[in-house]
Amino acid sequence: xxxxxxxxILRTGDLxxxxxxVRLLLELAETSSVEVxxxxxxxxxxxxxxxxxxxxxxxxxxxxxGRSGSSREGGTAADCLPVFLSDWCxxxxxxxxxxxxxxxxxxxxxxxxxxxxAAPEVNLERGGTRGAYVTLATHAHDLYLYEPADVHTVxxxxxxxxxxxxxxxxxxxxxxxxxxxxxAPL
Numbered sequence: 029x030x031x032x033x034x035x036x037i038l039r040t041g042d043l044x045x046x047x048x049x050v051r052l053l054l055e056l057a058e059t060s061s062v063e064v065x066x067x068x069x070x071x072x073x074x075x076x077x078x079x080x081x082x083x084x085x086x087x088x089x090x091x092x093x094g095r096s097g098s099s100r101e102g103g104t105a106a107d108c109l110p111v112f113l114s115d116w117c118x119x120x121x122x123x124x125x126x127x128x129x130x131x132x133x134x135x136x137x138x139x140x141x142x143x144x145x146a147a148p149e150v151n152l153e154r155g156g157t158r159g160a161y162v163t164l165a166t167h168a169h170d171l172y173l174y175e176p177a178d179v180h181t182v183x184x185x186x187x188x189x190x191x192x193x194x195x196x197x198x199x200x201x202x203x204x205x206x207x208x209x210x211x212a213p214l
Contacts (some may be wrong), residue, residue: 032185035194036207058142068135071110086115161185
């Protein structure tokens, strides 16, 4: 298994606009099979309660350096705030449900699908499943949710050796890349 590489193509304070761009990208993609991975940082009991209601099976662990406690250790998330929550391979409809529950918490939804289309203008054939993702990080500048922000960031993922696909994808939805290509979390 290898990492994908992600490049930001939109930062906006408007979540509706960010989701519109995600939908446009998904229309380009081969999505006969699509699922979402969900992550968030819950800092308050209210955020934790809302998120736990929509992803009750999510793994969690204490968030921050030198902190301990996790779902695998059998602790209670409320006793370990802030916590990082992660739930994978969920149905696509969970994306907006999860984002609504996250509210102003930093959250991430990654759409995982079959592949990107061919990009003949940059000499690329259809892409396979590895590197075929779109990520929306809400209230964050980065994929890891380390940099809280008042904006939402849309990333396209590609294979490192197909880096030219990212600007091509951005152009297909009327945008351009706005940051560097970076290794994405697994």
